[in-house]
Ligand SMILES: Nc1ncnc2c1ncn2[C@@H]1O[C@H](COP(=O)(O)OP(=O)(O)O)[C@@H](O)[C@H]1O
């Protein structure tokens with residue numbers, strides 16, 4: 001991609017009404033645009049990050065037999081009434097509206113009810129299960145507080161997966177299998193070491209739900225962590241009983257600011273009972289389905305990655321989700337020969353399958369470097385008159401600042417896409 005043609009613009013200053021670091025940097029670098037508090041559009045650079053995160057999540061969900069689908073945003077009032085979750089006293093984040101044809105609708109903030117309802121048409125017998133389906137969808141939530149940038153949106157992308165099993169054993173095994181699958185996602189995003197499977201509130205069948213909490217100063221949660229023992233407890237469920245159940249004392253735990261990047265729920269048979277989702281078991285008896293639901297905050301992860309990895313110069317993307325792998329910065333572009341030489345390098349890198357953003361703009365070196373630091377692409381390759389004369393390319397690793405000088409051949413070998421993915 002040629003930067004001169006890229007739809008975006010970098011800015012020196014963030015808008016005054018944006019207080020969250022993640023949104024400030026993402027807006028300054030031209031990844032997102034703000035529509036209103038908690039509502040952001042994703043521009044080409046930001047969308048590439050979102051799509052890369054989705055790709056990682058998709059691969060890991062497919063690996064545990066998840067199948068992708070997409071459900072609707074508009075929700076039927078009667079359906080949610082049947083489980084008692086239409087009431088604003090029960091669910092305080094509903095956006096609701098009226099149909100011109102008459103009747104009220106809600107905007108999907110989660111999808112347990114509609115997926116359970118839909119499954120009534122597809123699950124008749126125990127032979128129809130297990131099933132696990134997931135979607136990436138824009139959820140709408142009327143959040144009262146929207147001050148954390150993309151980490152808490154009124155409109156945000158979630159991956160939500162739902163499992164349906166015919167017996168407790170299969171159900172529990174599936175629920176357990178999502179924990180390592182989720183951890184693989186977070187490892188691939190570079191936050192594995194800082195993310196904890198956390199005992200949290202909201203359990204239905206089981207006492208706890210499990211959250212995936214990532215150590216992050218900008219997070220809204222407090223998690224009590226013991227790294228050695230691998231135990232993490234959300235402060236909302238930290239009490240004598242919980243400590244006793246988990247066999248740990250409070251002084252072994254460190255209170256840490258964290259962001260909830262995922263949350264999984266084991267409903268047992270209760271949710272299906274509420275929904276009337278039953279199947280015929282091996283004895284021909286009608287019993288409720290075993291259900292679980294599994295969320296990951298895709299756009300919240302964008303914010304967490306910015307918050308955790310950014311430095312004073314700008315964002316620093318992990319390779320797995322970076323919008324491009326290489327930022328090719330062309331200098332001395334007023335010299336036609338240098339410009340042609342740099343164009344040639346760009347074409348060669350692209351031909352080798354390397355994802356390159358090529359700064360071919362007519363701008364000063366200082367401005368190009370500042371923008372490059374802000375955008376945070378993992379490797380910067382500088383091409384100038386000197387490069388052309390000496391045959392050495394300056395390669396800077398954004399995360400560490402390490403500088404290497406490579407020949408053209410070494411450069412291609414270094415970014416060989418097969419080796420690096
Ligand atoms: N307002 C929001 N903005 C961005 N991401 C969110 C928001 N609310 C929830 N998420 C993400 O979606 C995941 C699943 O949501 P869920 O657990 O249903 O929400 P909550 O914890 O607010 O009840 C959360 O773990 C979080 O990563």
Ligand SMILES: [Mg+2]
Nearest residue numbers: 211260262263
């Ligand atoms: Mg949650």
